[in-house]
Amino acid sequence: MCSRPTPVSPTEFGHPNITHLKSLLGAWEGQGQGVYPNITPFKYHEKSTFTSLGPAKPIIHYVQKTFAVQEGKPVLSKPMHTECGYIRVLSPPTASPQEVKLELCLADPTGIAQIFSGKIDFASETELQITWQSLHVSCSPSAKKVTTVSRSWKINTSEKTLNYTLDMGALGNEHQNHLTASLVKDTNGALTTIPEDAIIIDVREATEFAEGHIEGAINIPIGEALRDCNKPSFDKIREASNVFLYCQSGGRSNIVADTLRANNFSSVNVLQGGYAAYLAQK
Numbered sequence: 001m002c003s004r005p006t007p008v009s010p011t012e013f014g015h016p017n018i019t020h021l022k023s024l025l026g027a028w029e030g031q032g033q034g035v036y037p038n039i040t041p042f043k044y045h046e047k048s049t050f051t052s053l054g055p056a057k058p059i060i061h062y063v064q065k066t067f068a069v070q071e072g073k074p075v076l077s078k079p080m081h082t083e084c085g086y087i088r089v090l091s092p093p094t095a096s097p098q099e100v101k102l103e104l105c106l107a108d109p110t111g112i113a114q115i116f117s118g119k120i121d122f123a124s125e126t127e128l129q130i131t132w133q134s135l136h137v138s139c140s141p142s143a144k145k146v147t148t149v150s151r152s153w154k155i156n157t158s159e160k161t162l163n164y165t166l167d168m169g170a171l172g173n174e175h176q177n178h179l180t181a182s183l184v185k186d187t188n189g190a191l192t193t194i195p196e197d198a199i200i201i202d203v204r205e206a207t208e209f210a211e212g213h214i215e216g217a218i219n220i221p222i223g224e225a226l227r228d229c230n231k232p233s234f235d236k237i238r239e240a241s242n243v244f245l246y247c248q249s250g251g252r253s254n255i256v257a258d259t260l261r262a263n264n265f266s267s268v269n270v271l272q273g274g275y276a277a278y279l280a281q282k
């Protein structure tokens with residue numbers, strides 16, 4: 001058993017290879033707009049997170065969720081698009097930014113999976129620009145036909161902004177702009193320390209929990225949490241003012257957190273980087 005973690009920046013978590021992308025890590029929120037032939041232009045509110053999988057793997061977990069906008073304000077009860085996946089950093093930290101090779105693997109619930117190659121176009125102390133070009137877009141038989149996708153991300157570290165565009169070729173149309181958005185980093189969302197009154201839940205398997213865990217944590221494996229979250233046994237967790245989840249590196253705890261929030265749990269947080277990141281700071 002280990003003691004509670006002390007505060008540490010989430011950008012310190014992770015494999016050395018992700019050094020050039022550390023400004024991307026964290027939670028981002030803002031608004032965007034979409035256009036495309038034969039659809040009505042629309043606006044949306046977005047929440048996206050980029051989380052290191054810990055010091056053992058040069059991988060960043062990415063989750064994006066968008067919501068309807070009404071009178072300029074987000075309507076979180078009306079979800080729109082979502083996608084998730086992984087950024088793989090294939091070059092060592094000694095490589096120059098322009099030499100870094102990146103891959104992005106994404107899936108979304110509309111039945112589309114995408115694989116991108118990426119490169120850093122520009123990097124300085126205050127700016128990071130990354131472009132992504134699809135290598136393969138796979139559509140299920142019921143999905144709308146998308147053939148090409150490209151993305152451009154521009155991060156300003158001093159202003160803590162992430163501006164992006166997404167272009168695509170779909171439904172027989174030529175490759176053109178579809179989405180444009182401006183996000184701001186949620187500096188209050190870097191949850192790296194646990195309040196004393198928090199309920200701490202370890203969502204790893206029982207064997208992992210037995211090998212070591214954060215002091216005061218209770219073990220509710222991910223399968224049990226997803227299956228039983230609406231049962232009376234979870235009422236205390238639902239009503240708690242501070243609930244912190246963690247797993248080994250962040251992937252499983254984010255899945256459980258998304259499910260609990262969707263089921264009206266009032267305060268659910270995820271410990272950035274998970275147990276692996278915590279151990280790395282010991």
